[in-house]
Amino acid sequence: MTTEPADDRPPAAGPSANLIAAAVVVLLGGAAIAGATDLGSGPGTWPMIVGVALVVLGLALAVQARRAEPPERFTRSSLLVVAAVASMIVYVAVIATIGFEIPTLLLAFVWLRFLGKETWRTSIAVSLGIVVVFYALFVGALDVTIPHLF
């Protein structure tokens, strides 16, 4: 714990970021209350209670937003996360139509080579390895009905 350099703490965002987090909680609570109202009493009662609790908690978070530790700021390297999420969304979008093998190969490769800055050699070898092992494990051994091409 103590061996890490002291300057690797992510930069903190301003206290306003805490207000945004609090606002999200309030909004969620509000959405729950709105949905609960539509459902009416019975199915809606419990979501209503939870919604009200969330609004109260969100307001409490807002009150102490200035004192609480601020969230971390988004930096340029946050773009990596965006890229990673985008790659997974493409993965889930195509898996049903073209099977899991090619998307798995490509996702692994993109993560290794571009997100992980591994060498070409390692990236290709590892991503191929992943596909072969996954195929053997999920299709061969476990007979899972995941969409597969081969």
Add this chain to the structure above:
Amino acid sequence: MSAVIDGFAVVLEPTNLLYCLVGVVIGMLIGVLPGLGPAATIAILLPVTFGMEPVTAVIMLAGIFYGAQYGGTITSVLLRLPGEASSVVTVFDGYALARQGRAGAALGIAAIGSFVGGTLSIVALTFVAPIVAGFALDFGPPEYTLLALLGIMLVATISSGGRIRALAAAGVGLLLATVGRDDFTSAERFTLGNLSLADGIDFVPIAMGLFGLGEILYNLEERHRAVQPPAKVTGVWPSRADLRQSSGAIGRGSVIGFVLGILPGGGAVLSSLAAYALEKRRSKHPERFGQGAIEGVAAPETANNAATTSSFIPLLSLGIPANATMAVIFGALLIQGVTPGPQLVTEHPELFWGVVNSMYIGNVLLLIMSIPLLGVFVRILRVRATVLAPITVLITLVGAYTVNNSVFDIGLVIGFGVLGYLMKKAGFDPGPMVLAFVLGSLLETSLRRSLLLFDGDPTGFVTRPISGTLFAMFLAVVLLPLAGTLLRRRRPAPTAGGEVAAHPEADRPTDTAQTQTGSMEPGPTVNESAENRPADSQQMKSGLVAGKPVSQSPSSTGPADAQVGSMAERPGESPSRNPNSETKEPE
């Protein structure tokens, strides 16, 4: 008693020993793979058991069940991927230990705890199964309501983030649990017209997304800010000190696990949660929890394994399956022409005792197998993060698919992964959200069922003996710390939070803790080992209020960020779920 000994004779037949081994190996494998749970695996393997003797079949299937429990621990500790709801609590300290290079100790203590918990639970099962079976029947909807409520309060106290943040996350978890067709009216709630959500969201995508994928995404960003050396693995085995530190936790975890495991539905999750909360509360240094406290792994792992074993009691002595896996084993027995029920012990003693005794052997096998495997598993952490990340991501995505054979669930994992990442950035701990999600539908449905049973009269909760007792416990959990806060506020002592803030260099948690306990708890600080201190109100206070985790080094990453947040919020906080408590200003 001779039936018990005959049972051993049954188990020690080579075929049965072999299938016991096959069972625990398969169990461990599928426990390691997220997604495919023991229930589904057993269902898939059912045709294989058609040709077997009933005893052999159940011995193997039971092996899969408790083998999977242990396998789930491995991914929880190494990759922050809890495969089962009962492993969620293990993530808190298990993953923290792994990041400190002590994954071996965590896994080792989990193996030992599981062994002890499992074995003690079997001993108890052997002697008292018929007597305690009725206990499961005394638990009706009102009792479950209070148990779930207690569980959710515990969730907020065990979290490493700030109290209000933890409660807000728990609230979102409760809300997520309402998604799907209402059990009482079949009205669709928050499904946005999507049929895939009609049965609600599955636990696996939520847990995998918030914990595992969220962590990976966070680290992806982190990696480029500072070079993070892979954790140095310091020793593969739990040290003597680890064992000494955990022995009490293992003992108490066994008892909690055995008792709660008997309850059908949610027993294992509640037991791991309760065992963890108890240890944190008893501890002299509760702030270590969430930062890699070895008891924080020992307690829940012992408890969930003990619960796994005792969940056989309702099945074998009442014919009631306590969870999904038990339901499949019930089905397997039916196919074998044996109907589990009240008469099983008298009609098929060889089966009853064969199964019970196979669990002794199975636990020994698991221990023997897992100890040498520790070194292998721990080596996974030596793989560069850049290589490990895509492998973990893909296992998570494919694993999510295998739960319901649904591509939709893969999408959910990604969504919750993004949420987990954002929560981590904002200093919210996903633990309360996942656990509240697990307990949420139990709480809501039990509450509504109770009100139906009471014809809408809530005083029914107090008049039933067990639920009345639980209600008193609930009040104790909520009110005692509140009273503690009020008492403390009258005393003009400097708050620990201020002290720590004044000494940002204080990087050894123990130091700050001593400062803290010294300044705030004039109570029993003499001599005691954690095991024999009474759980009096001082303890409650120290666990719930004074014992909020206080930061260690400001240089540390990850959970520590949330810690600092909690420190700043801490002084004025009280459990705000209680309608009587208003949020107070500090100072």
Add this chain to the structure above:
Amino acid sequence: MKITLPALGLAGLLLLTGCGGNLDSDGDSGSTAAYPERAVTLLVGQDAGGSTDLIGRALADPASKDLGQPITVQNKPGANGAVAAKELAAAKADGYTVMVFVGSLAYITPLAVPADQAVDINNYEVVTGISQDDFVLIANPQTGFKTVQDIVAAKRPIKFATTGVGTGSQLTQTLLFAQAGVDATAVPFNGGAPALTAVLGGQVDVAAVQLGEAKEQIEAGKAVPIVTFATQRPSYMPDTPTATEAGFQVPVQQSRAIVAPKGTPKEAVDRLRTAFQKGFADQAYKDFNTKRLLTANEVDGTALLQQWNGSLQTYRDLVAQHKIDLTAK
């Protein structure tokens, strides 16, 4: 770049050995000549290990032997099978995707959910009926209830456990108590085991569960059978009257059938029916039926549609007649 060569080789090899994939895109539909030329997927709309799943698996095994191709069971749980039924409706009607369809989805759930969420069995091609499960009303011995008359004579409001909203368990009891004039409150539980537990623990007075689930408890004297909702007395419960004998009109069963998408070629449907009939004749499957206390209902598609549509109409009328709202709290 050398690494890619073996990869290409591997890919080529896999292509040469032929596609073994499970995607719908390969093969032209309606290949009547050689049906079946690959594995058939059997969708199950319930969790692995449940009654429906076990029935599907017990049947898939012997049927695939006759078919000469594997039958792969695939669980798509959700909304009492509505998720799987929707997937089946969207699947290619080529005989390679079929489903174990539960009757309650076709004739009870529509009474409890909005019309747009109801599944209409007439939009599917029924291959064959499978079997029926009967429900039994059980009471906790401490209630002293032995017959429906006892419940009526008790002249007190009672609580009954159901296995969920829109299930046979709910429908049977609601109809029975409406006809008997008993003030009864439904307490929905999530499945048979919790409902049974609630009766054994005395949380509720009575519950209707499937025979197989309650058999052991009844034999051990922990639960008292009051009536069955079968059409005739089940052979191992000769002393328990049916609801009809007790004077009530509550003919409710759980029924299951193999169903294909609408438009599946007749040849494929016939071939599948032959295969499943071979499966029904299999001794292991027959034993399974006996042990699970299932009544064979191995009728063809027309007969099954008649049964199910008739049930839906009957229940609709009964529910309307007794002014019952299955969705009420």
